Amino acid sequence: MLLIYTLIFITGTICGSFAVCYGWRFANSYSIIYSRSFCEKCHTQLKKIYLIPIIGFLIQGGRCTTCHSSISIVSLIVEFFFGSYFLLLSFLTTNAENFIFVTLLSLWALLLALQDFYSLTVSSYLLCFGSFFFLLQNLFKIQNHFVDWPFILLFLISLAIFTSFKFLGLGDVIYLGFLFFILGFYDTLYIIMIGSSCAGIYHLFAQEKKIAFIPFLSFGLFLLLIYQESSLY
Numbered sequence: 669m670l671l672i673y674t675l676i677f678i679t680g681t682i683c684g685s686f687a688v689c690y691g692w693r694f695a696n697s698y699s700i701i702y703s704r705s706f707c708e709k710c711h712t713q714l715k716k717i718y719l720i721p722i723i724g725f726l727i728q729g730g731r732c733t734t735c736h737s738s739i740s741i742v743s744l745i746v747e748f749f750f751g752s753y754f755l756l757l758s759f760l761t762t763n764a765e766n767f768i769f770v771t772l773l774s775l776w777a778l779l780l781a782l783q784d785f786y787s788l789t790v791s792s793y794l795l796c797f798g799s800f801f802f803l804l805q806n807l808f809k810i811q812n813h814f815v816d817w818p819f820i821l822l823f824l825i826s827l828a829i830f831t832s833f834k835f836l837g838l839g840d841v842i843y844l845g846f847l848f849f850i851l852g853f854y855d856t857l858y859i860i861m862i863g864s865s866c867a868g869i870y871h872l873f874a875q876e877k878k879i880a881f882i883p884f885l886s887f888g889l890f891l892l893l894i895y896q897e898s899s900l901y
C-alpha cells in the first residue's frame with residue numbers, strides 16, 4: 669500500500685511540474701514539445717536529474733548550476749502541493765473511477781490556473797475541449813441539476829456584464845460557466861466564494877493592479893473536491 673501511495677504522490681508532483689512548465693511556455697510562446705526543460709535566464713538545457721520534481725530543485729539549491737540565477741520557487745510549491753493533494757484525494761476517494769475523474773478535473777483546473785498566472789489569459793482550446801470532456805463524463809449528474817439552469821444562466825449574464833467593466837476577464841466567466849454545468853449551481857457558488865475571498869486577501873497584500881483570478885477559483889475547486897470526497901467517505 670505504501671508503494672501505491674508513494675506512486676500517487678510522485679504522479680501528483682509530475683503533474684504539478686508539467687503544469688508549471690506548460691503555463692510558463694504558453695505565456696512565453698514556446699511549444700510544450702519544443703525541447704527538454706531549460707533555465708529561464710540562460711536557456712541552458714537542464715540535466716535529466718534536475719527534471720525530477722522537488723528533488724531537482726533541492727539538488728540545484730534553488731539556483732541554476734550554469735548562470736547561478738535563482739530558480740522560481742513556484743514550481744517547487746506547485747509540485748509539493750499537487751503531490752500532497754493527489755495523496756489526500758487517494759485517502760478520501762472510495763472508488764478508482766471517481767479518483768480518476770477528480771484528479772483529471774483538478775489537473776485541467778491547475779493547467780488553466782498556471783496559464784492565467786503567467787500570462788493573465790488562457791488557451792481557448794484547453795478551456796473548451798477540457799470542459800466538453802468533463803461534461804460528457806458527467807452527463808448523468810448534469811441531468812440532476814436541470815432545475816438550476818435558469819439561475820445559472822442569470823448568474824452568468826450578470827458576470828458577463830462585469831467583464832465589460834473589466835472586473836472580470838471573459839476566460840474567468842467561461843471557466844465558471846463550465847464549472848456551473850459540470851458541478852452544479854451551489855457547488856460552483858462555493859468555489860466563487862472561496863476564490864473571491866482568497867483573491868481579495870491576496871489583492872490587499874500584493875497591491876497588483878491586475879491579478880489572475882483562475883488560480884484562486886481553481887484553489888476553491890480543489891477545496892470543494894476534498895470536501896465532497898471527505899463527505900462521501
Ligand SMILES: [Zn+2]
Nearest residue numbers: 707710732735
Ligand atoms: Zn541559467
